[in-house]
Amino acid sequence: MRLKLEEAEKRGTVSLEETIEKRKSRRSFKRTKLTKKQLSQLIWSAVKAPSAGATYPLELYAVIGEECVDDIDAGVYRRSGRGYSELEMHKKGDLRDELAIACLSQTFIADAPVSFVIAAEYERTTRRYGGRGVGYVYIEVGHAGQNIYLQCEALGLATVAIGAFYDDEVAKVLSLPKEHKPIYVMPVGVGV
């Protein structure tokens, strides 16, 4: 099942400098739904990151809870295609509790309506750059993660970058293809 995302806004209401200044990791989330527009904006921001040699190794997944985003069923969704205009249902069900457990039981993750999981297919970059490409992939995940942090700040939403998790467990919860290795988890929601 494919879902059409909404057009991203290219003009915000706060300055870049303000978002950089105010950005911080926020780990408390209200049980408030996100709108499809907010979800679309966040996906756009993550995808608009630089990529070494335009090799695009990153794969963005969204773990969405039940009644957590307007008009979107609970499940794991994968950003499909080259752009940021579509999501594809990858797995059904509300998997937020399982995801939180896989992240060393950082339970606040289960409170967030949406968690992004940034995974990478290293081979897309290492086939061109060899071992150095591994570092490039990590750098890229950092770019995408920072974009999500700043976009959250600009939208008045909360997020935190999560690097502490069992790779295999996160891959299992999301049923990731074996070449997609999870690197960052970013729960997003309205902050408390």
Ligand SMILES: Cc1cc2nc3c(=O)[nH]c(=O)nc-3n(C[C@H](O)[C@H](O)[C@H](O)COP(=O)(O)O)c2cc1C
């Ligand atoms: C690579 C990386 C991994 C992180 N992993 C976690 C994590 O697993 N859990 C968590 O609560 N915060 C995690 N953080 C967030 C840091 O704790 C946070 O950025 C740091 O305390 C500085 O606070 P600030 O982001 O508010 O400036 C991680 C940050 C980075 C960059």
